[in-house]
Amino acid sequence: MPSSIPVTAHFPYWAINLLMRFDTHQQAxxxxxxxxxxxxxxxxxDGNDNDGLACESLP
Known part of the structure; x- marks a missing residue:
């Protein structure tokens, strides 16, 4: 897993696997x-913040 993506409790395991399929925030x-x-x-x-932005930790 790239070090730029923090693994946090608010992302279920399957969501982390899906997040790893994107290289950029725009793709997500x-x-x-x-x-x-x-x-x-x-x-x-969008995680738990419901701000409409997907995978905000990606470049």
């Missing part, structure tokens, strides 16, 4: 929008 954000946006966020890419 595009995926989040295509999957229904932050209101549904089926993959919990």
């Amino acid at each position: 954000q595009d995926f989040l929008i295509a999957a229904g946006g932050s209101e549904s966020d089926p993959h919990r890419l």
Whole structure:
């Protein structure tokens, strides 16, 4: 796992695995929008803060 991605308790294990599939925040954000946006966020890419931004720790 890249050291720039903190593993924290608010991300379930499966979400961390999904997060590792993206190289950039923009890739994750595009995926989040295509999957229904932050209101549904089926993959919990927005974490627990519900600010509409996916995988904010990525460049």
